[in-house]
Amino acid sequence: MSITLAVFIFTVQFMAFIIKGLVGFGNPLLSNPLLAMRLDNKVITPANLLLDAPINAWIVWKNRKAFSIKKTMPIVIFIMLGVIPGTLFLKMGSAWIIKGLLGTFIIGLGIEMITRNRSKTITPNMMLKRIVSITSGFMAGLFGINMLFLTYFERITIDRNEFRSNVCFVFLVENIFRFIVYAAAGVFQPIVFQIFAISVPAAVLGVFVGSRIDKRIGEKLINQLVIVTFILGGISILIKSLILKT
Numbered sequence: 001m002s003i004t005l006a007v008f009i010f011t012v013q014f015m016a017f018i019i020k021g022l023v024g025f026g027n028p029l030l031s032n033p034l035l036a037m038r039l040d041n042k043v044i045t046p047a048n049l050l051l052d053a054p055i056n057a058w059i060v061w062k063n064r065k066a067f068s069i070k071k072t073m074p075i076v077i078f079i080m081l082g083v084i085p086g087t088l089f090l091k092m093g094s095a096w097i098i099k100g101l102l103g104t105f106i107i108g109l110g111i112e113m114i115t116r117n118r119s120k121t122i123t124p125n126m127m128l129k130r131i132v133s134i135t136s137g138f139m140a141g142l143f144g145i146n147m148l149f150l151t152y153f154e155r156i157t158i159d160r161n162e163f164r165s166n167v168c169f170v171f172l173v174e175n176i177f178r179f180i181v182y183a184a185a186g187v188f189q190p191i192v193f194q195i196f197a198i199s200v201p202a203a204v205l206g207v208f209v210g211s212r213i214d215k216r217i218g219e220k221l222i223n224q225l226v227i228v229t230f231i232l233g234g235i236s237i238l239i240k241s242l243i244l245k246t
Helices: 001-022 027-035 041-062 069-092 095-115 126-145 147-154 158-183 188-212 218-245
Strands: none
Touching: 001 027, 001 095, 001 188, 027 041, 027 095, 041 069, 041 126, 041 158, 041 188, 069 126, 069 147, 069 158, 095 126, 095 218, 126 147, 126 158, 147 158
8 A cells, every 4th residue: 555545544534533523423424435536445334344333332332321222123123134235235336336326325415414304303104214224224335324314313312312322322233233244245355454554543533633623613514514525525426436437
């Protein structure tokens, strides 16, 4: 690995984990599209998994008394069902198709975040929960971005503490399951551990900086910056995938 690439990886992960420090999740939505400009998703996704798993484990332990097993387990089960085909597509899918899907997915998520009416709640719907959870698991296996279920979960939880604890529990179980599936599929290549080693100090520093910035700016501004970053990242990687196709 060249020094230029190592610096690029460090810089991207540092910026991504600033987002993690600011909002508590979402770092893959920034790191995946940017790293995909220089690397394949088949090495980016497992490297990010190695970074995220211990962080999610710490958050779960800290909030272990607040989550509802009754609410989270149905979502976890269907997410696991989606992880398997997502991982297979990660291993065998065409590079431009994978990157095109990633760009489209991030743009769509950004639009959903902008247009969502947060003042309304929804009644739990079993079929919707299954579809959203399976799709979220597929995206986790393919992109390492297990985010779709959040759009459903945040509308049925009672308060912020319940939301945070349940989400972190889902993330942790999904991380453990995806680690097993990735290992069985032979996804962990030597370059994955190189990316991980470079990313660790960037992640620690990024979370620290993000938590410091969080004390100085308002939540509304943070959300706006994150949404704009997501959409721009999705557009850039989608354009890159179309260029790669031709």
